[in-house]
Amino acid sequence: MQLKKKLCAALLPALLTLAATTAEARDWNTIKADGKIIAVTEGAFFPFNFFEGSKLTGFEVEVAEAVAKKLGLAIEWRVVPFDAQVASIRQDRFDFAIASHGFTEERAKSVDFAAPHYCTGGQIAAPKDGALTAAALAGKTVAVQLATSYADSAKRIAGVKEIKTYKADPEAFSALKAKKVDAWISDKWLIKATLEKNADAGIVAGEQVFVERVSAIMRKNNKELQDNYNRALAEVVKDGTYATLSQKYFKTDVSCR
Template identity: 55%
Template structure:
């Protein structure tokens, strides 16, 4: 979704910067740990509790790693730097709500999806709740996201304002600086609940997407091992349990 800003640099310092390179499965298995990057600023999927990365995706990766007999060495940096960093071999994998797109698949590989979601309109009561109602409106989105791409395709939108973090776009809506905010539907749900007195309401989905872990292009054996682990935590109910912990429903893809 974005370049490394001061906040992202602080996250790097919090988790420690590593020059370790992305490795094949044999090297990871021999080391006994996998180096995984996330953002840490996208609750409830990935966020910091103190200096510890937490959230749905963090729990999912930790559970997958446990199935593979691995520990996770976590790193964090700005969302828009994650795919570039995977391509530069700085990490073994990244899990940070990356929607699977044809454009992204040109430069990295994806595992099977760990959840399905979509880009949802959020507005203040009385504001635009349908795509057609966004004409002549200012839309707030996070930079370099699939939500930003969807907003740019809205016919007749007055302006699409991009922000370094999704929470910045949310704050712009609360402050009345944008007419609508487009974000993940589960993030939208949590924001409406968390800001009960602000009069926020959710509208229609602009698109549906499948969200997956990112690995280096051509690192097929690691991708296959992660897929195997994901299938195992789905089969034994762990994935559903993690999902219900954060969302009170199963958000995994059903087909």
């Protein structure tokens, strides 16, 4: 969801991205000795990772910070566009990324996935009298965010006339409001939050078209980091922190039950 930012907040993601060029993915012993872990997110995917003024926050940001605390580490954030994150991890620029990466076989060829930190699915959003089911999308134009699993899944819906890709979901939602497309497919929790904040837009949620397990991603074969991350995430779930954050952002349990 697009947030209005002050100039300094708008510049911050770019500055963080530039600063990230010196970072490298490291093995667990190196990270532990350094005392901090370097994480990347998108900063434009409300309510998962976004800016409130100049502050980076959101469900995934707070989950990652809780994981780092369990590991006894400080966390240092970087912001990179979603469609560049898998390549950034492959290039060893960060220790891990947490930005709503759904597991796919194709992504798993390039990066390793941690244990999932939430489950979701691709959902249709459209005008109240519009194409709100997969069957109703026949002959229609659908908006999706570039390089996402939602884009890949939308292409598999029979009869869709055209898939239009946008750099970020706020742009896809704007295209739907402007009637440039017939429907929008994205994460069901993002759609829920977007529609709650835009109740007068005349857009409603429709059918969920697929299920997805979402995880942090990290360099392939960095097993000690992966194991320690998973252990800490399990502790965050066990001590109730996860449930508190889930209720804070979604008023429901978004875990993979």
